[in-house]
Amino acid sequence: MAIVSISRGSYSQGKAVAEKVAERLGYECLSRDVLLQASDQFNIPEITLEHAIKDAPSILERFSHGRQRYVAYIQSALTRNLCRDNVVYHGLAGHVLLKNVSHVLKVRIIADMGLRVAIVMKREKLGQKEARSYIAKLDSERRKWTRSLYGVDPWDPTLYDLLLNLPRFEVNDAVELICRSAEMKQFKTTPESNKEMEDLALACQIKAAVVEKHPDVFVASKYGNVLVYCTEGDRHARKLKAIIGELCSTIEGVNNVEVHAGVTPPANAV
Numbered sequence: 001m002a003i004v005s006i007s008r009g010s011y012s013q014g015k016a017v018a019e020k021v022a023e024r025l026g027y028e029c030l031s032r033d034v035l036l037q038a039s040d041q042f043n044i045p046e047i048t049l050e051h052a053i054k055d056a057p058s059i060l061e062r063f064s065h066g067r068q069r070y071v072a073y074i075q076s077a078l079t080r081n082l083c084r085d086n087v088v089y090h091g092l093a094g095h096v097l098l099k100n101v102s103h104v105l106k107v108r109i110i111a112d113m114g115l116r117v118a119i120v121m122k123r124e125k126l127g128q129k130e131a132r133s134y135i136a137k138l139d140s141e142r143r144k145w146t147r148s149l150y151g152v153d154p155w156d157p158t159l160y161d162l163l164l165n166l167p168r169f170e171v172n173d174a175v176e177l178i179c180r181s182a183e184m185k186q187f188k189t190t191p192e193s194n195k196e197m198e199d200l201a202l203a204c205q206i207k208a209a210v211v212e213k214h215p216d217v218f219v220a221s222k223y224g225n226v227l228v229y230c231t232e233g234d235r236h237a238r239k240l241k242a243i244i245g246e247l248c249s250t251i252e253g254v255n256n257v258e259v260h261a262g263v264t265p266p267a268n269a270v
Contacts, residue, residue, distance in 0.1 A: 001189040002182045003087050003101070003197075005094035007154060008109035010138040011119045013166055014090055017109055020175045022088040025182060030081055031091045038077040042208070049074060053092050054141065069211045071149060075270060076208035079201035085189055095159055096150045100268045101200060103193040105182050108160040109174065115167050161187075195223065202226065202253050203270050209247055214240060218265035224255035229265035237261035 004021060008014025015031070022029035035053075039046040052070035075097060081087065082098070095106035113132065120131035146154040157163055162181055164174045181187065199221040206226060207219045217240070218229040228244055230237055241259040248254040 001085050001103070002187040003082055003085065003089065003098070003104045004107060004178060004182050005098055005104055006088065006090040006107045006109060006178075007093065007095050007160070008090065009111065009116070009142070010135060011116045011123075012109050012111035013115075013119075013171055014109040016171055017164075017174050017178070018088050018090040020171065021178050021182075024175060024179050025086070025088070027086045027088050028081075028084070030078070030087055030089045034074055034078045034081065034089075034092070037081070038073045041077060042073045044070060044073060053145070067149075068215055072204070072208045072211040072270075076201075076204040079197070079204045083197055083201050085194070085197075093146050093150060093154065096146065096152055096154075097270070098200070099159070101193060101196045103187050103189040103197075105162065105178070105187045106160045107178055107181075108157070108163045109166060110163060111166040198253065199223065200268075200270070202251070205251065206244065206248065207270050210240075210244060218269035220266055220269040224253050226254055226257045227266075227269070228257065228259045229263055229269060230259065230261055 004018075004025075004027070006014055006018045006021075008017075018031070019029050021027070035046050035049045038044065038049055049070050052067050053074065074092060078089070078092065078094065078097070082089065095104075095108075098104040098106070113135070116135050117128060117131045120126055120134055121128060124131065124134065126134060143154060146152060152159060162178065164177060166174065169177070202224065203219040203221040203226070206228075207217065210217055214230065216231045220227045220229075226244070226248060228240065230240055237259045241257060244259065245257050248257050
């Protein structure tokens with residue numbers, strides 16, 4: 001019982017690997033489904049959410065917080081799904097969001113440029129030079145996106161438990177290695193790690209509920225004790241606590257709410 005999060009560059013065969021891993025393990029495979037659920041729940045057009053996770057943020061967006069709101073909605077939908085366990089997820093820097101959940105196997109699929117160019121040339125009907133430029137642009141956008149949102153470089157190998165280089169490994173070889181790793185004891189779901197996942201989902205749910213009016217809020221949860229961090233003063237914090245307290249009275253699993261003003265949020269806050 002585990003969660004497998006697969007990160008990959010565009011046209012790196014990561015989707016094929018993810019689908020085969022899910023089929024072999026008997027797990028659910030998630031990617032675009034999360035966007036559809038977030039779109040339905042929060043009444044945001046799917047195309048808007050898709051741009052929020054694909055395009056690098058502009059200077060204006062960094063100040064307007066629009067992208068943070070959309071990403072919070074997607075994270076809420078994703079973590080709600082992952083509480084079911086036995087899931088393979090590929091997309092939206094899941095490895096970073098889930099870094100503190102111990103039963104998540106974080107995989108990075110790397111493919112050499114020659115393989116990726118060949119795939120783009122075939123699928124997109126582009127010449128070699130155009131295909132290479134197209135891939136470089138996509139990679140740059142994804143890298144900027146992850147750095148802007150999470151403050152990390154998605155190419156940092158320390159973010160992952162397993163890195164696989166295609167085509168040195170064939171797709172089926174990669175699937176074999178991932179499945180074997182997912183069955184190792186360190187990635188088995190335990191009552192403690194399951195609680196980590198539930199706490200993360202709870203924090204994401206609360207963040208999504210308040211992010212439109214309070215974009216600078218960070219939320220963490222520990223055994224249902226919700227910790228909210230805001231950059232504004234104590235007066236604002238008291239109002240925010242009342243709002244979140246009322247909200248949390250309708251959310252299952254909340255034991256207590258604390259709001260901290262002017263305090264740097266911990267690394268596990270969303």
